[in-house]
Amino acid sequence: MKTYINPEKNTWETITQRPAKEANSLVATVKSVFDEVKENGDVALKQYTQKFDGVSLSDFKVSEQEIQQAVSLVDEDLKQAIVLAKKNVEKFHASQKIEKKVINTMQGVACWQEMKPIERVGLYIPGGSAPLFSTILMLGVPAKIAGCSKIVLCTPPAKDGSVHPAILFAAQLVGVTEIYKLGGIQAIAAMTHGTETVPNVYKLFGPGNQYVTAAKQYALSQGLAIDMPAGPSEVMVVADKHATASFVVADLLSQAEHGADSQVILVTESQQLIDGVQVELKKQLDELPRKEIALGAIENSSAILLNTIEAQIQLINQYAPEHLILNVLDEEIYLQQIINAGSVFIGPLTPESAGDYASGTNHTLPTNGYARMYSGVNLDAFTKKITYQKITEEGIIKIGPAIELMAAAEGLDAHKNAVTLRLESLKNSL
Template identity: 60%
Template sequence: MKKIYNPNREDWSEILKRPTQTVADIEDIVLEVFNEVKTNRDEAVLRYSKKFDKVDLQDFLVTASEIEDATKMLDTNLKEAIQLAKSNIEKFHEEQRTGRVYRETAEGVECWQEKRPIQKVGLYIPGGTAPLFSTILMLAVPANLAGCEEIVLCTPPDSNGNVNPAILYTAGLCGVTKICKVGGIQAIAGMSFGTQTIPKVYKIFGPGNQFVTVAKQLATKFDVAIDMPAGPSELLVVADSSANPAFVASDLLSQAEHGKDSQVILVTTSKEIVNEVEDEISKQLEELPRKEIAREAINNSKLIYVEDDKVALKLINEYGPEHFIICVEDEDFYVNNIANAGSVFIGNYTPESAGDYASGTNHTLPTNGYAKQYSGVNLDSFMKSMTFQKISSKGIQVIGNAIELMAEAEGLQAHKNAVTLRLESLTKAQR
């Protein structure tokens, strides 16, 4: 990791740059796949799965018997752990439910808001080197709580055409309605346009590599909503001399092992912590099965020393981390003043891994600085708010003249007439 001491403010943007490609670098190939899938549907999906994922499939729909077999082969202790996590996630997301909002804004003018589920949602679950079955919990659980009618899951299979049994078990446990063995750009394209096998959905959720991230962003051009531009994982830890260097290093490595394009950053007010964490990373890294992946991610990462908490906070808000861990004596300063972060973890005994799996919060979070304007996935992500209004004869008389004046001022005579006709009818009726 690169060590940086008291960087100048004008250098922050360069220091905090993510190791990712831009949309322009990837857009051409994404659009090529989109156009092919739109035109040739299942045939194109199968062709790109062979090209990109090196898997030759005749059919990519997961069967009920495959889910049953996965349930049987999965370790009982793991199944119980998944069930515990599901329970905690359900509890926290159920608390996010809000009721009807009502207000009579003027006499005879009733306005209210209610929420309705998005009927068809698509979940993208990364497979590959790390099959993220935990992401199914984070997406399918709130989708079910919201009342989504159709929950479609796409995930890449292995080279033999099989999906990790933990993914299949979790999907079955969480009420996913259809599972397709499809990954990458072709999965996003399939859910965007619909094929013979993959249903078209209204909104796509889930993390992925840079190609999946760009595919999701471009899907919005084709009448599909997305949760957020969620790309490679990132984590920032702020620490002072009260932090445990071994804990900090373990948290940094926990994100570094996600992928070579992941990024982790330590911001600290202690020069000793810089060196101690660096030493711990070197020790712990060698024990990791995914050390080669983690090592490359560590090369993209930084250890940054600043003189005080105020400077640290400004730098952190400029970065807008996906995951933000607070390991300092004055926790409240950061808790109360952090403006840009996907999810916050407080104290030496709150590892980011807890949020990834079983504490109850959602781990599908904005990356690449999008925490400045996006929220992480929550119950409302699977719902849409609808407003209603009912105006009585008295109500239209109360606000009608204001509507007429405003419509006329905007040059919209038909808008004015829609009110005038009603007011005139009421005047006649009162004679």
């Protein structure tokens, strides 16, 4: 882990540069798979599943029998943990509902907006070395609360054609309507264009490797919406001299183990803490089953010593971390001035993994600096808002002349006439 002592501000962007994304180099491959799936449907899906996942499937759809069998295989303690997490995620996201509120912008002119569900959404859930069943909670729960009528889930099959039991348990728990054994580019293509078996959707959600990321970006050009641009996982831990080094390292490694292209950054005013972190890092790495993956991420990572809180806050807002941990005593100073972060974890007893699993907030967050302009997934992500207005006789008489003047000034006479005809009709009826 590289260390920087009070680096000049003009070097911050360089020393916190994220690992380069390879998505652009995959465009030709992605386009080829999309074209093939669009043209040949299920036949193409079977070919690509055999090619990329090494398994031959006659049917992609997970049956009710498979779901029930999987449910019986999940450890009861794990089931209860997933249920607890679901309840917290449900409670937090249900609180985001917005009730209809009619605003009379002037007498006789009523305006309001109503939240409506996106009818068909697609969830992509990785299922390799880390089957992310927790992501099903983060996506399926708000989709259900929003009222999405079709929730389609795709996840890659294992070599024996099965799906991880915890994925199926979580999917049925949150109310996913259809589950398919499909991974990678072909899964995204199937949900984009639809096939004989897999329905198309209107918006795609979920994490994935560089192939899935590139496929989701390509789906945008095919008329679909996606949750947000994605990049590798990242965390910035801001810790003061009072922080416990073992806690700091555990938080850094919780993101480093996601992938070798992840990035973790420590920001502190304490050289003593940096020294302690370097020692503790070696100790915890040696005990980590995913040590080699985490080591790759540590190569992309750094410890940055900045003497002032002002400089630390400037760095946070410039970097715009996906996850921001504030392991400091004087947290309020930071909270008042931080404007760019995906999700913030406050205090020494608030690990990032709480948000990943069970506290209730969503773990699908903007990476790669997109926290400057994107929010994490929330209830709004599964809805759209329709605006309404209703104008009475009094209202059109009051607002009409202003509309006529503005339309005429823009040279849009039909717009003006739509008001003029109504005003004249009201005048003649008097």
